Amino acid sequence: MISIIDYGAGNLRSVAKAVAKLGYQAEVTDDPKKVLAADVVILPGVGAAGDTMDSLRKLGLVEPIKQVIAENRPFLGICLGVQVLLTATEESGGYDCLDIIPGTVRLLPPDLKVPHMGWNQVKQKMAHPVFDGIPDDANFYFVHSYYVDPSDRSIVAGETDYGISFCSMVIKDNLMATQFHPEKSGEVGLRLLDNFLRLSLGEDSSWEC
Amino acid sequence: MLTKRVIPCLDVTGGRVVKGVSFVQLRDAGDPVDLAAFYDREGADELVFLDITASSDARNIMIEVVERVSAQVFIPLTVGGGLRSVEDIRQILEAGADKVSLNTAAVLNSEIISEGAAKFGNQCIVVAIDAKRVQKSAVGKGRLGLDENSRWEVYTHGGRKPTGIDALKWAREAVRLGSGEILLTSMDSDGHQDGYDLELTCAVSEAVNVPVIASGGAGKFEHFYDAVVRGKADAVLAASLFHYGTLSIRQVKEYLKGQGIPVRDV
Numbered sequence: 001m002i003s004i005i006d007y008g009a010g011n012l013r014s015v016a017k018a019v020a021k022l023g024y025q026a027e028v029t030d031d032p033k034k035v036l037a038a039d040v041v042i043l044p045g046v047g048a049a050g051d052t053m054d055s056l057r058k059l060g061l062v063e064p065i066k067q068v069i070a071e072n073r074p075f076l077g078i079c080l081g082v083q084v085l086l087t088a089t090e091e092s093g094g095y096d097c098l099d100i101i102p103g104t105v106r107l108l109p110p111d112l113k114v115p116h117m118g119w120n121q122v123k124q125k126m127a128h129p130v131f132d133g134i135p136d137d138a139n140f141y142f143v144h145s146y147y148v149d150p151s152d153r154s155i156v157a158g159e160t161d162y163g164i165s166f167c168s169m170v171i172k173d174n175l176m177a178t179q180f181h182p183e184k185s186g187e188v189g190l191r192l193l194d195n196f197l198r199l200s201l202g203e204d205s206s207w208e209c
Numbered sequence: 210m211l212t213k214r215v216i217p218c219l220d221v222t223g224g225r226v227v228k229g230v231s232f233v234q235l236r237d238a239g240d241p242v243d244l245a246a247f248y249d250r251e252g253a254d255e256l257v258f259l260d261i262t263a264s265s266d267a268r269n270i271m272i273e274v275v276e277r278v279s280a281q282v283f284i285p286l287t288v289g290g291g292l293r294s295v296e297d298i299r300q301i302l303e304a305g306a307d308k309v310s311l312n313t314a315a316v317l318n319s320e321i322i323s324e325g326a327a328k329f330g331n332q333c334i335v336v337a338i339d340a341k342r343v344q345k346s347a348v349g350k351g352r353l354g355l356d357e358n359s360r361w362e363v364y365t366h367g368g369r370k371p372t373g374i375d376a377l378k379w380a381r382e383a384v385r386l387g388s389g390e391i392l393l394t395s396m397d398s399d400g401h402q403d404g405y406d407l408e409l410t411c412a413v414s415e416a417v418n419v420p421v422i423a424s425g426g427a428g429k430f431e432h433f434y435d436a437v438v439r440g441k442a443d444a445v446l447a448a449s450l451f452h453y454g455t456l457s458i459r460q461v462k463e464y465l466k467g468q469g470i471p472v473r474d475v
Contacts, residue, residue: 014305017280047330110418113443115332115389117420119212119254119473139212139473141285143307143332143389161210184285184307186249 002026002197003038005065007055015044015078018183022194024201035064040200041073044183045080049105049146050092052080062098069100069175074200076193077177082148082170085177091146101170101177103150112163115145122158122168122180130157130176130195138188140180142168147179174200212471213437214254214444215458216422217451219244221290222262224270241274245282248451251458252475253284257310257392257446260290261367267291272304279305287335287392295324302329310392312337313365316372316379319386326387331419334390336383339364340376340409341396349373353382361409368396376409377416384417391417392446394424402428402450410440422446430456430464437470 004016006028019026019042026042027034035041043065045052056062069075069085077085084097089105097105108114119139124131147166150156158169160179168179176196182189219226225239245256258278260271268291275288288301289310298309298321315322315336326334340361347362349355353374355362361376380391393413395406405426414421423442427433427450436442450456462472 013303014279014283014307017305018283021280021283046332047328113418113420115419116211117332117390118214118443120210142211143285145331184283186284190283 001034001038002040002042002201003035004028004042004044005035005061006030007052007059007061012044012046014181015042015183018190018193019197022190022197024197030059030061032060032064035061036067038068039073040076040197041065041068042076042078043081043084044078045084046143047080048092049080049083049089049097050095052084053095053097056084056098065098066100072174074174074196075176076196077175078183079144079179079181082177082179083146085175086148086150089146100175101148101150101155101172102152103148105146106149107146108144108166109163115143116162117143119185120160120162120168120180122160125156125159126171128157128171129199130171130192132195133191134188134195140168140178140182140185140189140192142180144179210471212254212473213442213465214422215252215433215461215465215472216255216257216444216446217248217253217458218257218259218424218446218448219452220259220261220448221271221274222260223267224274227261242277242281245278245286248458249282249284252462252473253458254444254473255285255287256282257287257289259310260288262291268297268300272300275301275304275306289335289337289392293318293321295321295328298325298329298334302333306333308333308335308390310335310337312339313367315383315388316363316365316374319382322383322386322388326389331387331389334388335392335422336380336388336390337392337394338376338380338383338413339368339394339396340406340413341368341371342409347373349375353378360412364396377412380413380417384419388419390420390422392422392424395426398426399424400449401426404428404432405436405440405442405445407435407440410436410442414441414443420444428455430461433461433465434468434470437465
């Protein structure tokens with residue numbers, strides 16, 4: 001079963017709709033037990049990092065998320081769903097996050113319009129089957145004001161330019177996380193989701209390149 | 210590099226898209242899902258749906274439209290028209306919209322901007338401004354009111370009601386309250402196909418630090434280029450031009466690309 005974590009933000013269902021469109025069944029849930037029992041966990045996200053962390057704590061989802069990732073079960077974080085994986089964020093006056101990926105979430109430089117909103121290119125920084133059929137520098141849809149800055153640069157799978165070059169995608173073992181919204185990135189976005197789910201659930205469930 | 214967005218706007222009433230589109234080889238030219246899928250294939254970077262129905266039972270019909278469209282088309286979807294409360298916003302977002310466009314409601318009750326932004330994030334609160342050039346030196350009331358330097362006035366209720374509010378002041382205020390994007394329509398240019406109001410677009414774009422969508426007046430390729438380059442718009446929106454097939458989104462994007470403007474490949 002694919003679990004999509006629901007922590008009360010507005011439009012988490014677009015991820016569920018994209019997954020359904022690809023022919024997979026997913027369950028939108030805030031139940032820690034269901035998250036722990038899932039084969040694949042997706043943490044979508046919009047809104048503010050502080051609120052998201054508060055909601056995850058209140059719902060008892062912090063430990064289940066850490067456990068799922070520690071067990072190397074396939075996990076996909078989207079937008080805020082990647083930001084909360086880092087150690088801390090500058091947002092909301094500074095906030096501790098899940099500290100699964102060492103590093104900081106930083107505000108985009110002030111000389112450009114914030115939020116960074118629209119379609120921008122993702123430069124692929126590693127060869128990985130999740131990119132099958134997706135050209136380098138393909139455009140994905142972004143909406144965010146903060147970006148992730150992981151200390152371990154070897155997990156940076158994609159980079160994007162917006163005034164600065166920032167990490168727009170990380171892959172570490174069976175964990176994939178994107179700053180952009182694959183569920184809103186048209187054909188290439190659906191392809192990326194499909195690749196991820198196929199690798200996660202298919203016969204070739206090993207993620208080795 | 211961030212690309213410039215080209216956005217078609219679709220007017221919906223009673224669950225059907227109105228205006229044009231008879232040229233399109235669609236099973237049903239008034240069906241929102243068919244049209245959304247068509248524009249997606251054409252390379253639209255986002256879709257804007259405006260509910261132009263006045264009746265109060267329109268909300269549920271619109272929610273159903275949003276549910277259906279967002280299950281089939283996976284590009285950002287903005288929905289506006291008649292949203293009056295945070296609860297209205299929540300319902301539309303839960304149905305599958307990514308952003309809501311607030312116009313009259315935001316002017317009458319600006320708390321809807323701050324409350325909506327606090328609850329759902331600035332990124333999904335678009336404030337739509339209908340602006341019209343000030344003819345005589347009118348002076349409005351309050352800190353957002355027109356003054357002797359004002360050049361554009363905000364109108365509400367589908368452009369029928371002048372508010373005495375200065376459009377630039379209102380744009381800044383909307384962003385201060387949490388609007389993540391401005392959808393700016395020039396009432397002087399709208400419908401004339403003589404080009405966007407570049408002065409207005411540029412003035413608003415420079416007044417705020419969030420993306421500005423230019424709307425009203427597109428008639429030919431150069432107008433889109435001008436809106437982006439001279440108007441400093443982050444995105445360009447058109448309705449009838451695309452619906453009637455005068456220009457296609459694909460053609461507009463190819464033109465912009467040829468002029469060196471970054472766009473997402475179709």
